[in-house]
Amino acid sequence: MTDDTRAEVLVIGAGVIGASIALEMARAGHDVLVLDRSSAAGTGSTSSSAAIVRVHAGDAHTSALSDDALTVWHDWAEFLDAGPGEHLARFRHSGSLLLDPGDGSLAQIERAMSEAGVGFERWSLEETETRFPYLDLHRFGPPGPIDDESFWEDPDEFLAGAVYTDQSGYVSDPALAAVNLLDAARRAGARVSMPAAVATVDVSADRVRGVTLADGRRILADTVVLAAGPHTARLLDPIGAADDFGVALLRVRTEEVHVLAPPGFDMTTQGVHLVDSDLNTNFRPEGADAFHGGSNQGVPEEQVLLDDPDDFHPVVSADGWERLTLRLARRIPELGIPRAKSGIVGIIDAAEDWVPIYDRTRYDGLFVAAGTSGSQFKVAPLVGAIMRHIVETTLDGGDHTSVPFRSPVSDRTYSTAMYSRLREPFVGLARL
Ligand SMILES: Cc1cc2nc3c(=O)[nH]c(=O)nc-3n(C[C@H](O)[C@H](O)[C@H](O)COP(=O)(O)OP(=O)(O)OC[C@H]3O[C@@H](n4cnc5c(N)ncnc54)[C@H](O)[C@@H]3O)c2cc1C
Known part of the structure; x- marks a missing residue:
């Protein structure tokens, strides 16, 4: 016993x-x-x-470790020594596209991946446009409140291109x-x-x-x-x-939303994990017809800290939904203005x-x-x-x-x- x-x-x-x-x-x-x-x-x-299983990071250690972890996610059944017929989580390839606002913020990430020996591609604005023609590559940032008139202004400037890592994806x-x-x-x-x-x-x-x-x-x-x-x-x-x-140690209440892709859009071929520091959003494909994501926590004033991890509002707020979906809609104009509010709230256990x-x-x-x-x-x-x-x-x-x-x-x-x-x-x- x-x-x-x-x-x-x-x-x-x-x-x-x-x-x-x-x-x-x-x-x-x-x-x-x-x-x-x-x-x-x-x-x-x-x-x-x-x-999201991505290999880009601000330091070489994390980038290399993520690259090693990818090997495990690819060989999940073997890693687990899983039995036949066992219901297993699955790694889904998407690639990660990091839009470059041209403010030098991606340089640290490129350095880290180079030092880690992790493969990535640097794309010009034209190449980014050719690969992902549905993206509006204007520079909208720095990310402001959506009720500020300037949010809706049409910018003249463009992004400086993008960094792409083909090996990234997410776990189902x-x-x-x-x-x-x-x-x-x-x-x-x-x-x-x-x-x-x-x-x-x-x-x-x-x-x-x-x-x-x-x-x-x-x-x-x-x-x-x-x-x-x-x-x-x-x-x-x-x-x-x-x-x-x-x-x-901090507890950060976080909203992740689920947004339907434009009609006729096939996320399995057209989708990508879109890292948009210009608009402070981070979305990945969800199945064949939706985006799933939230903020990349780049704006401290948009963070909600909790004292008690059991005491929080468990439903996505109207403000959070609008902020995330309208920012995504600026980048993907075909998205229009998503209406049906859908998503989940999670608590990030963060170190400061x-x-x-x-x-x-x-x-x-x-x-x-x-x-x-x-x-x-x-x-x-x-x-x-x-x-x-x-x-x-x-x-x-x-x-x-x-x-x-x-x-x-x-x-x-x-x-x-x-x-x-x-x-x-x-x-x-x-x-x-
Ligand atoms: C919204 C959100 C999005 C994220 N996105 C990503 C992403 O895209 N990519 C990525 O790499 N990471 C992401 N993360 C981070 C990642 O999900 C977490 O780092 C990871 O899931 C944390 O796992 P954990 O086991 O530490 O915590 P948890 O999953 O919270 O597990 C802790 C466990 O402890 C138990 N527990 C708590 N108190 C007690 C107690 N007193 N006695 C006994 N049991 C207790 C709980 O029931 C729970 O099961 C995200 C996190 C969040 C919240």
Whole structure:
């Protein structure tokens, strides 16, 4: 009989990150128990993810890691060691088109991809127009409020072209990807207890001892990994575990809308993941006939920060819908003015510098994988291996930031120092 009152490694949270950690730790032979307050994997912020898998980033490390993660998404069934007939999430190719406003903002991203050895193409305005004739390539930005008259003015200036990455795409069903990872973790020997809401992380004498559940049950463990998404700070704060963090954890309410493509438009051949920093929008194809997307979080005054991740308006607002769809309609005039409001609201678990925190905490045995900042779905299958590196190096008495992490799918190595909880916040990293 299994004993669910103790485990060697407790993973709190069965989102795409926790499920990936559970898989990697179980495959490495650890005795793993996963707890989630929900009754199914992937129902937290993962379920509202746009699940875009893109290789462009503001730094070479992230661009290279995303490129490695693409290999895993392409070989998903093999990576999971999936059984025949298993219902699996699917990677769908779309390519990413980054419109260039001509303000130099794409230079950092091009440098990062070059340094990472990640392929991309630089297109002139004419080439962009030839490839995507339905786009209006005028320069509309910087993105202003849609009720400002200037929003409707016809600009004279044009964009400076675009950067295109053909390898990018998105995953059809992000919650299913978490379910797939958790099923694979079970096959590798992980135990799962759901629903099981953790009320407190139990610590004494500077080390973790386990957790207490909301129903009063205690579970003992020498190693606890917190991957509770936007709820992680709630578990860290009461025990002062975030007191030495150099970066704060934020919860950002985010609206993603679903917009029908113009009649006769085939997204599978004409669609693209459209990254428009000129209008602060980020849309990808959704099936054959729609766009799905939201803001690329480039305008701080448009961000809605939450204190309580369980207390938010769960429906897309009229303002948000109009702002996103009218900005998209400026870029794609054939879209007209979309009427039927449709979309979802998600909570982004962000670090203040929009770089995740994958690290130990000041308590021995307590680790954290949080602040995934609206960008870690794409690399989630590798985050398990990163956290395994961090946990095992730390438990062996080492400093994980000074031992390189070896990619399981390429000959690349990475430093985990970037993810340190103690870092000074990064300044000026491009986020598209
Ligand atoms: C709207 C939106 C769009 C995004 N778009 C993209 C994108 O296009 N590309 C990309 O790469 N990334 C994207 N992201 C980011 C990506 O989806 C997240 O980084 C990722 O899903 C986070 O997964 P997680 O497992 O950390 O969190 P979650 O999915 O939130 O999982 C945390 C789990 O912890 C559980 N939990 C919470 N509290 C407790 C508790 N006390 N006890 C037990 N269990 C608990 C929850 O039930 C939940 O299942 C987006 C995110 C959002 C919100």
